[in-house]
Amino acid sequence: MTKFLLLVLLIVAVLWGPLSRLRKPARQEPARGKPAQPPTDTAGRGNGPQDIVPCAYCGVHLPRREALPGPEHGPTLVFCCAEHRRLGPRSSAT
Numbered sequence: 001m002t003k004f005l006l007l008v009l010l011i012v013a014v015l016w017g018p019l020s021r022l023r024k025p026a027r028q029e030p031a032r033g034k035p036a037q038p039p040t041d042t043a044g045r046g047n048g049p050q051d052i053v054p055c056a057y058c059g060v061h062l063p064r065r066e067a068l069p070g071p072e073h074g075p076t077l078v079f080c081c082a083e084h085r086r087l088g089p090r091s092s093a094t
């Protein structure tokens with residue numbers, strides 16, 4: 001009798017794993033027809049929301065369009081003005 005109970009418990013345990021795995025994604029799936037993220041057609045070079053980048057020297061935030069790129073320090077570093085670009089990046093973050 002005990003063996004039978006153990007067998008039943010074993011079967012339940014074996015079946016429970018895959019079943020609970022199958023159920024979880026179905027529950028997390030949101031209702032269709034409602035996209036979580038809208039298409040990003042305004043992102044880019046349009047006049048939509050712009051990239052705000054920090055000056056590598058003083059840390060002031062400014063639109064990427066107005067920022068001066070510092071190619072000699074790498075393409076990711078930008079500066080707020082020519083003076084700061086000349087001074088170069090400053091790593092102290094305070």
Ligand SMILES: [Zn+2]
Pocket residue numbers: 055056057058059060079080081084
């Ligand atoms: Zn600056």
